[in-house]
Amino acid sequence: xKYTLQDFKSDQEVKWCPGxxxxxxxxxxxxxxxxxxxxxxxxxxxxxxxxxxxxxxxFPYYMDTYGFHGIHGRATAxxxxxxxxxxxxxxxQMTGDGDSxxxxxxxxxxxxxxxxxxxxxxxxNRIYGLTKGQYSPTSKFGxxxxxxxxxxxxxxxxxxxxxxxxxxxxxxxxxxxxLALNQEILPIAAKHKGTSIIEFCTNxxxxxxxxxxxxxxRELRDDTTITLRHGEKMLFGKNKEKGxxxxxxxxxxxxxxxxxxxxxxxxxxxxxxxxxxxxIHTMLVNMKYPDYPVALGxxxxxxxxxxxxxxxxxxxxxEAKAKIKSVDELLHSGATWTVxx
Amino acid sequence: xxxxxxxxxxxxxRFTGDSGDGMQLTGTLFAxxxxxxxxxxxxxxxxxxxxRAPQGTVAGVSGFQVHIGATEVKTPGDLCDVLxxxxxxxxxxxxxxxxxxxxxxxxxxxxxEKSIQKAGxxxxxxxxxxxxxxxxxxxxxxTTLTKESLKDSGLxxxxxxxxxxxxxxxxxxxxxxxxxxFTEAYLEKKxxxxxxxxxxxxxxxxxxxxxxxxIHAIPSTYxxxxxxxxKGVYRNxxxxxxxxxxxxxxxxKSGRPLFCGSYPITPATVILEELAIYKQLGAKTVQCExxxxxxxxxxxxxxxxxxxxxxxxxxGLSLKSEALGLAMxxxxxxxxxxxxxxGPSTGIPTKTEQTDLNQALYGRNGECPxxxxxxxxxxxxxxxxxxxxxxxxxxxxxxxxxxxxxxGNGSEPWKIxxxxxxxxxxxxxxxxxxxxxxxxxxxPETFVRKWALPGTPGLEHRVGGLEKTPAGAVSSDxxxxxxxxxxxxxxxxxxxxxxxxxxxxxxxxGDVLIVGWGGTFGHLYTATKNxxxxxxxxxxxxxxxxxxxxxxxxxxxxxxKKIIVCELNSGHFVNYLRAKEPDFKYEQLNKVQGQPFMVxxxxxAVKAL
Numbered sequence: 001x002k003y004t005l006q007d008f009k010s011d012q013e014v015k016w017c018p019g020x021x022x023x024x025x026x027x028x029x030x031x032x033x034x035x036x037x038x039x040x041x042x043x044x045x046x047x048x049x050x051x052x053x054x055x056x057x058x059f060p061y062y063m064d065t066y067g068f069h070g071i072h073g074r075a076t077a078x079x080x081x082x083x084x085x086x087x088x089x090x091x092x093q094m095t096g097d098g099d100s101x102x103x104x105x106x107x108x109x110x111x112x113x114x115x116x117x118x119x120x121x122x123x124x125n126r127i128y129g130l131t132k133g134q135y136s137p138t139s140k141f142g143x144x145x146x147x148x149x150x151x152x153x154x155x156x157x158x159x160x161x162x163x164x165x166x167x168x169x170x171x172x173x174x175x176x177x178x179l180a181l182n183q184e185i186l187p188i189a190a191k192h193k194g195t196s197i198i199e200f201c202t203n204x205x206x207x208x209x210x211x212x213x214x215x216x217x218r219e220l221r222d223d224t225t226i227t228l229r230h231g232e233k234m235l236f237g238k239n240k241e242k243g244x245x246x247x248x249x250x251x252x253x254x255x256x257x258x259x260x261x262x263x264x265x266x267x268x269x270x271x272x273x274x275x276x277x278x279x280i281h282t283m284l285v286n287m288k289y290p291d292y293p294v295a296l297g298x299x300x301x302x303x304x305x306x307x308x309x310x311x312x313x314x315x316x317x318x319e320a321k322a323k324i325k326s327v328d329e330l331l332h333s334g335a336t337w338t339v340x341x
Numbered sequence: 342x343x344x345x346x347x348x349x350x351x352x353x354x355r356f357t358g359d360s361g362d363g364m365q366l367t368g369t370l371f372a373x374x375x376x377x378x379x380x381x382x383x384x385x386x387x388x389x390x391x392x393r394a395p396q397g398t399v400a401g402v403s404g405f406q407v408h409i410g411a412t413e414v415k416t417p418g419d420l421c422d423v424l425x426x427x428x429x430x431x432x433x434x435x436x437x438x439x440x441x442x443x444x445x446x447x448x449x450x451x452x453x454e455k456s457i458q459k460a461g462x463x464x465x466x467x468x469x470x471x472x473x474x475x476x477x478x479x480x481x482x483x484t485t486l487t488k489e490s491l492k493d494s495g496l497x498x499x500x501x502x503x504x505x506x507x508x509x510x511x512x513x514x515x516x517x518x519x520x521x522x523f524t525e526a527y528l529e530k531k532x533x534x535x536x537x538x539x540x541x542x543x544x545x546x547x548x549x550x551x552x553x554x555x556i557h558a559i560p561s562t563y564x565x566x567x568x569x570x571x572k573g574v575y576r577n578x579x580x581x582x583x584x585x586x587x588x589x590x591x592x593x594k595s596g597r598p599l600f601c602g603s604y605p606i607t608p609a610t611v612i613l614e615e616l617a618i619y620k621q622l623g624a625k626t627v628q629c630e631x632x633x634x635x636x637x638x639x640x641x642x643x644x645x646x647x648x649x650x651x652x653x654x655x656x657g658l659s660l661k662s663e664a665l666g667l668a669m670x671x672x673x674x675x676x677x678x679x680x681x682x683x684g685p686s687t688g689i690p691t692k693t694e695q696t697d698l699n700q701a702l703y704g705r706n707g708e709c710p711x712x713x714x715x716x717x718x719x720x721x722x723x724x725x726x727x728x729x730x731x732x733x734x735x736x737x738x739x740x741x742x743x744x745x746x747x748x749g750n751g752s753e754p755w756k757i758x759x760x761x762x763x764x765x766x767x768x769x770x771x772x773x774x775x776x777x778x779x780x781x782x783x784x785p786e787t788f789v790r791k792w793a794l795p796g797t798p799g800l801e802h803r804v805g806g807l808e809k810t811p812a813g814a815v816s817s818d819x820x821x822x823x824x825x826x827x828x829x830x831x832x833x834x835x836x837x838x839x840x841x842x843x844x845x846x847x848x849x850x851g852d853v854l855i856v857g858w859g860g861t862f863g864h865l866y867t868a869t870k871n872x873x874x875x876x877x878x879x880x881x882x883x884x885x886x887x888x889x890x891x892x893x894x895x896x897x898x899x900x901x902k903k904i905i906v907c908e909l910n911s912g913h914f915v916n917y918l919r920a921k922e923p924d925f926k927y928e929q930l931n932k933v934q935g936q937p938f939m940v941x942x943x944x945x946a947v948k949a950l
Contacts, residue, residue: 010803012814045798050641053806060803061815066795068644069805070637071667077602077634081641081649082795084625085600089645089795107637110630311627315620322621327590330622331757335523336576337377 003034007044010064021176021202022056022123028182029063029092029121035183036190042090049092050079052099055130056123056202059094073104076111079118080307087308090190091118098128101137101157109166114307115194119186122159122197125204126211133207140211160285160299163197164278170196171285172298175216176203181227181296188298194306215289224289228297230273233265236293243268244292253283255292273301345561351410352517352563353418356509357435358427360393360403363506367425368405369752371513374523376577376754379567380409383863385417385937386750390607390690397459402434409517411566413870415718415863417751419939422563423516425509427451427483429460429467436471444477446512448505450484481556483508490548494541504545511549518564521550573756580719580748580860581608583755584652584678585615587726589622592648594727595734595766599624600647602638604631604657607690608746609680612652632660636677640664643673644804646770646794648730652678655697656687658741659704665739666705669829671804672781672790674733674768677741678726680749681859683935692935693747695859698913701741702888708826710833712736713888715743717862720755722748725885727763734768736836737789743887745860745909747937768792771800778802780813781825788832837889843882843897851878853947854901856927858884858914861938865907868943879947887914890921898925903950905930907943 008030016022037044047065051057053072060067066089070078079093100108100122111118127145128134134147138159142151163171170192172185182200189196201212215224226236226244234244245267247254256263272280281300287293324330356368365386372384387404394401408418420440426432428451439445457465464470468478487505494501514521525543532538578586592599601624603613617626625647629635635651643649653661658679668675681697683689701713712732716725722744729742771778771791778800781790793800802813808825810816845854847869857865862883869881882897884890898904898918906915907930915929930946932938 043798045796045801048645048795060805065801067801067803067805068641068671069803069807070640071663071806074633074637074664077629077637078641078644080627080634081600081602081638081643082645083641084627084638085598085642085645085647085649086794086796106630107634110634311625315623315625318620324619324621326760327586327593327622328760330586330589330619331576331760332574334576335373335377336574336757337379338574339379339570339572 001034001038003037003044005030005034008033008063008065010062012061014062015058016055017206019205020055021125021200021204022059024176024179025056025121025123025182025200025202026059026062028179028186031179032183032186035187036090039187040090040190046088046090047092048082048089049094050075050082051094052104053130054096054099054128056094056096057099073099073102074107076100076104076107076120080111080114080116083116083118083308084311087117087312093118093120095120095122097122097124097126097136097138097159101159101162109162112163112166112168112195112197115169115304116307117193117195117309119189119196120198122199123202124159124199125202125208126156127204127208129204129207145207158286159197159199161282164282164285164300168197168300169194169302169304171199171281171300172197173199173201173285173294173296175201175212175296185298188301192301194304215294224293225296226293228271228273228284228295228299230271230298230301232271233268234271235268245269253287253292273298274303276302346518346564347561349563349565350412351408351414352423352565353406353408353421354423354425354513354517355404355406355421355435355438356425357402357404357431358425358506359396359431360389360391360401361396362403362427363503364403364427365405367506367510368407370510370524370527371519372407372752373527373577374514374519375407375409376575377523378520379570380411380565381414381568381570382577382754383408383414383417384752385747388691397428397430397456399430399434399461402431404435409565411568413568415866416937416940419941423513425513427505427509429457429462432467432471433460433462436473439476442476444479445473446479446481446509448483449480450482481512481552486548486552487545490545491541494544495537496541504542507542507545508549508552511546512553515550515553516562518562521546571756575754575756577752578720578723578755579611579750579752580716580722580744581611581680581750582615583720583722584716584726584744584749585612587723588616588648588650588676588730589619589624590723590760590763591727591730591734591766592623593760594763595648595730595768597646597648597734597768599650600639600642601626601650601652602629602635602642603652604629604635606632606654606657608682608749609652609654609657609678611749612678612680632657633664636661636664636668639675640668640671640673643668643675644671644795646792648734649674650676650678650730652680654680654682655684655700658697658700662705665711666707666709667806668739669705669709669711670806670808672737672829673739674737674792675739676726676729676733677739678744679741680744680746682746689935691746693745693860693909693937694933694935695745695861695909695913696933697743698887698910698917701743702917708830710830710888712738712740712833712836713743714740714886715859715884716748717859717883717885719748719751719753731764731766732836732839734766735789736787736832737769737792738833743859748860770794772797773799777812779811780804781809781811783811783828783832787835788828834889837892840886840889840891842893843884843891845897846881847873848878848880850900851880852902853877853879853950854898854904855879855881855943855947856884856904856906857908858887861907861909864938864940864943867940868947871940871944872947877947884914887917895922895924898922903928905947905950907938907946909933909938
């Protein structure tokens with residue numbers, strides 16, 4: 001490979017708290033970039049890291065690439081402008097649950113709807129860290145924080161559901177510390193043409209420690225999570241002894257054990273990330289522990305036209321047909337008259 | 342009665358009717374025909390925010406005023422010589438704009454009891470109630486005549502009634518000896534895909550013309566000879582279109598593709614609409630989800646190397662404030678066009694004002710000066726937009742260009758310039774450097790930083806809203822911050838070295854200096870000429886550049902005994918001058934009615950000093 005991890009490391013001191021999940025995300029991204037450049041056939045100078053405001057949004061300073069640290073919630077709009085201006089750029093947007101789902105919610109859903117070809121890493125620690133511990137749009141109902149001393153009284157978003165509702169073409173979910181899975185997912189996300197949303201379930205050690213712990217802890221993971229891969233059976237458990245089926249009577253997903261009630265591997269659903277049908281993907285992103293294992297991996301990866309391609313195609317079509325080719329011609333187009341003397 | 346043709350230097354005509362009566366189109370066609378005929382023209386659309394307000398009500402009245410002249414015309418005129426009122430509500434709303442003794446054309450078919458009451462008249466005699474007895478009332482059954490004209494056209498009743506504006510237009514063409522051919526050609530083009538509509542529209546237009554010729558209600562027709570204009574090729578252009586084209590011109594000159602991220606807002610939307618057409622000239626437009634996305638997509642595009650633009654009006658500028666600070670601190674080129682309208686909040690969205698100047702100068706958090714410029718006439722919007730882009734690109738900074746609803750919607754003939762007359766635009770793009778690229782290292786003379794475009798190998802760097810050292814490292818060091826604040830401000834102040842000097846029209850020194858900025862130019866200019874003709878020693882200085890001010894500002898101000906600053910707000914620019922040039926005493930003339938000045942108001946104010 002052309003690049004190594006060292007090529008992407010900036011000289012800036014990383015200032016996240018010790019133990020913060022963001023360190024692991026940075027490590028995952030640094031390790032993935034050589035493969036991303038290789039697979040897309042691009043150079044380092046074509047990478048741009050864009051962010052909004054929040055702990056995770058410091059990310060661009062830690063990459064030795066082009067980078068833009070924007071303002072709160074607006075990274076998606078910055079990214080959209082960059083990609084439209086120069087489609088050769090490979091854009092990675094770093095954003096948190098407050099940045100993209102609260103103040104930047106509007107830009108987030110519209111970028112997804114337009115399917116602009118950018119990659120968005122959504123750090124979901126379910127809390128506002130940089131402002132020192134207020135609840136976020138993904139905080140669990142009842143969470144006690146500084147602004148909810150008696151517990152929150154609002155229900156959280158499930159980011160994947162929001163992405164699919166906004167007609168997302170790519171959604172993956174992963175865990176901050178699972179570097180192997182992250183390195184598997186990030187190049188797939190980069191290759192996806194359209195808005196790729198990768199939810200990283202991250203841990204804030206200071207203000208929301210262990211928010212994902214009940215299912216994300218290493219020792220529980222075999223039974224509490226299922227890693228989905230396109231074309232593979234939806235199996236999980238230490239010995240892959242459990243699986244997901246569709247209950248044909250309730251039309252809901254159901255966890256089953258192989259060998260019980262005559263269930264064989266044949267009955268287990270095969271993951272189809274490429275199906276346009278959003279129904280099954282919605283059921284998968286909404287699987288909540290303890291009723292279900294939490295789905296990780298690439299859940300949806302569907303091809304569709306991208307905004308940037310559509311725009312550039314339109315530019316080319318209009319150019320080919322246009323009679324006006326210069327500003328001088330434009331100024332003389334339409335009704336004009338000549339004053340002779 | 343013998344028919345007379347009166348030669349006159351100028352005439353103002355105001356077309357008014359229900360929002361759905363097509364008065365904007367009628368006025369535009371009349372203006373275009375006059376411009377093509379060779380007259381000087383200036384137009385002023387005056388319409389409600391509602392697309393189709395309740396029919397027959399005063400709230401739903403839409404107007405379009407055209408000023409045509411055989412000599413210089415710089416304003417749409419204060420009061421009109423001819424008022425067309427298609428219904429009682431239009432008469433009630435617009436009678437106040439008619440000169441004493443003006444001709445008023447009314448469609449008697451629409452003056453029935455119900456419509457008169459709906460317009461809010463107390464009696465069934467609107468003419469007496471409005472005290473218009475001494476006016477030349479041309480009462481014609483326009484709807485009936487249109488129906489009669491088109492009874493064999495095969496069109497349905499609705500389509501026939503809709504054509505009554507063409508009948509009125511025909512009448513006006515006769516009254517003002519306008520050639521009808523231009524409009525016939527327009528109809529042929531407009532209905533190319535519906536050819537069955539061409540003949541009926543032409544017929545009703547000609548029937549209106551002949552009707553006006555045949556009736557004796559019009560004692561005389563006016564002839565306004567073509568104006569003596571400079572040799573050249575001319576076109577009619579509105580301010581919003583000129584703004585869009587000026588940006589396209591800057592894109593061509595700079596070699597930077599144009600990007601416009603915007604959100605529709607009255608009265609600025611036409612800029613986005615116009616740019617959306619010219620993809621062949623490399624313009625890319627994104628109709629964003631909101632105003633904030635409009636500016637932020639543009640900042641992203643600027644970072645990526647485009648000539649980035651966002652167009653808006655006052656409320657949108659408010660929403661863009663935070664991001665404007667981001668463009669300023671990241672030192673990226675960006676043009677923000679604010680087509681001002683009446684505020685605060687939604688205000689009177691279709692009416693013109695100059696009430697965003699304070700917002701443009703000061704409306705951001707932190708130490709955040711930006712360059713502020715203004716357009717003076719509809720066609721001048723081209724020049725202003727070109728130079729706003731030039732300064733933004735060459736000085737790596739956001740520039741706010743203030744236009745106004747009055748300019749954006751208004752139109753005037755324009756001698757088409759050649760792009761060869763316009764200067765080159767040289768953005769400070771860097772392709773390579775020794776060692777690490779330091780994004781905020783500056784040119785020692787201009788304080789301008791270099792522009793390294795993503796995709797350029799070896800120049801990888803980070804920008805952002807956090808304060809940084811010249812090398813680009815995040816810093817909260819007190820000394821670094823203060824130095825960077827000063828450097829950014831100095832960079833903008835130094836643009837004064839590049840902008841043209843302030844010019845004085847009229848007397849170069851004397852009793853009174855009339856001062857203005859923006860879209861009041863035409864009215865202030867006409868008032869100045871008027872006062873000079875009356876023998877007063879007045880000069881007129883109009884500011885196209887507000888921040889920074891032209892370098893000779895104090896010198897110009899010092900040449901006059903009195904200074905009066907005229908603007909369509911409560912005194913934004915006069916207070917700015919008081920702060921910037923405190924050695925002078927300033928009088929002021931302010932108007933905040935959502936309407937342009939009237940020339941007479943300015944003349945009176947100057948005389949009263």
